[in-house]
Amino acid sequence: MxxxxxxxxxxxxxxxxxxxxxxxxxxxxxxxxxxxxxxxxxxxxxxxxxxxxxxxxxxxxxxxxxxxxxxxxxxxxxxxxxxxxxxxxxxxxxxxxxxxxxxxxxxxxxxxxxxxxxxxxxxxxxxxxxxxxxxxxxxxxxxxxxxxxxxxxxxxxxxxxxxxxxxxxxxxxxxxxxxxxxxxxxxxxxxxxxxxxxxxxVIGGGLPAQGRRADHWLRAASYSQVSPAAGISPPTQGALVSMMAPASYPTLTRHGEQIRSFCFTVEHPIEPEVLEDWLDLLMSLLGEKILRVKAIVKIAGREQPLALHGVQNIFHPPVTLPAEACPDGVSRFVFITNGVAPEAVTRLFDYFQAPQAEQSPTPP
CATH class of the missing domain: 3.40.50.300 (P-loop containing nucleotide triphosphate hydrolases)
Structure with a gap:
């Protein structure tokens, strides 16, 4: 259905x-x-x-x-x-x-x-x-x-x-x-x-079934922007483990909640296996701390982008959007987290992206 x-x-x-x-x-x-x-x-x-x-x-x-x-x-x-x-x-x-x-x-x-x-x-x-x-x-x-x-x-x-x-x-x-x-x-x-x-x-706040107003649903421009670390070596497995420790940010409540929100952007199409492996590991390591994820993703080899919506470690089935929902070809992921540093998300992406980059031919 x-x-x-x-x-x-x-x-x-x-x-x-x-x-x-x-x-x-x-x-x-x-x-x-x-x-x-x-x-x-x-x-x-x-x-x-x-x-x-x-x-x-x-x-x-x-x-x-x-x-x-x-x-x-x-x-x-x-x-x-x-x-x-x-x-x-x-x-x-x-x-x-x-x-x-x-x-x-x-x-x-x-x-x-x-x-x-x-x-x-x-x-x-x-x-x-x-x-x-x-x-x-x-x-x-x-x-x-x-x-x-x-x-x-x-x-x-x-x-x-x-x-x-x-x-x-x-x-x-x-x-x-x-x-x-x-x-x-x-x-x-x-x-x-x-x-x-x-x-x-009150009603009608979600992603429209036909993909219209996708930018209104994501509101990516409202968040602080982060991108993959260009020119920085991907982390080792040991470094990944240390990055998953709680971030040191000022608490917003006396109970120690550290609500963070940011938009992670990727300017090139993402290979399907990179997206799947990255999100799988991210959610398995930090799922309880990731309160919500929204994304419009440009997948390599696909003309139409996908809309993703996740809560903690569970994602709703992807929704195919019309090509105009991602006119610049930039993938945007909005994260709302409890104590997760943006660097933990971006460097984990680099970890899976690096093998793809190494396999690509060197530009003249």
Missing amino acids: HDADLTPVTVLTGFLGSGKTTLLNHLVRQPAMRDALVVINEFGDIGLDHRLVAKGDEHSVVEMSSGCLCCTIRGDLSRSVQQAWEAIERDGGRPISRMLIETTGLADPAPILHTLMTDHWLAHRFRLDGVVCLVDAANGVSTLNAHRESQRQAAIADRLLLTKTDLVDEEQLSRLACQLATINPAAEQLQVCHGELAAEH
């Missing part, structure tokens, strides 16, 4: 009290959310949030309250969605147009994305459309400084929604916006008051 045939999924995350339920109530009433399936994860045996979200003939709300979606009940996500899917088919309802998953305020979204990519039933029916993170403007700075979960939520988001902006002054809002831009420079920031926001600003 092609990506265009899969149902889009938006993951809605944000720390406790950021306003997710308020936003959901406004979203489900909008035409763009017609026939949407909303999955609400609540922590504890008695859930309340799902009772606060409006229901109608065109909306299905599934509540999961047996634990935290990011850890203990990820298997329940597949079962709950499958049951809702089958019930709709059995009752003769219209097919699910999209799915929106609201996580608990304490959830790390990365394992949820991991589940969407690895669960057989989900992966054959759904595709990630985007991650949207709500940040409480009144408490956002202190929350980011105190809780690692809130930093990870903001770091892997495609869009950041600043809520309760009516409760803060311009100076507070600017300070929060700057801190979020440090954590996630490419995420679009939007201000939201009382949860009132058009659904179009």
Whole structure:
């Protein structure tokens, strides 16, 4: 099945009290959310949030309250969605147009994305459309400084929604916006008051099935740029091991989170085996520290580039893009990591690229 045939999924995350339920109530009433399936994860045996979200003939709300979606009940996500899917088919309802998953305020979204990519039933029916993170403007700075979960939520988001902006002054809002831009420079920031926001600003944040707006999806220009080390010998295996040690960067929180984001560029087409071997080893060594990877890659021998999307050590199947998605032939990889130095990524690429370079004829 092609990506265009899969149902889009938006993951809605944000720390406790950021306003997710308020936003959901406004979203489900909008035409763009017609026939949407909303999955609400609540922590504890008695859930309340799902009772606060409006229901109608065109909306299905599934509540999961047996634990935290990011850890203990990820298997329940597949079962709950499958049951809702089958019930709709059995009752003769219209097919699910999209799915929106609201996580608990304490959830790390990365394992949820991991589940969407690895669960057989989900992966054959759904595709990630985007991650949207709500940040409480009144408490956002202190929350980011105190809780690692809130930093990870903001770091892997495609869009950041600043809520309760009516409760803060311009100076507070600017300070929060700057801190979020440090954590996630490419995420679009939007201000939201009382949860009132058009659904179009929440959904549709992923890579379009036909590859249009690929540059908007990647936003590579927002990140610091790094390239392979020209003229520098590739590292030995011993040096590679030492490079994999945690990077010495100033911590952003009292819990020691070291969120890093950068864009790695390669100006020549990449041999398929180099790409595969590099990413395989990179993910096996550092997968838990690589929160998210997005890439548009020019492959040697292929006219059409590929879009790659990975979370930790799992990659979504590549999506073929039209040639105009990579007009300059430069491959761009966006990395969002926890304590991984850009040099570790680039020099590992050099390690696999070097044999290819040595086999190439010397230019006259």
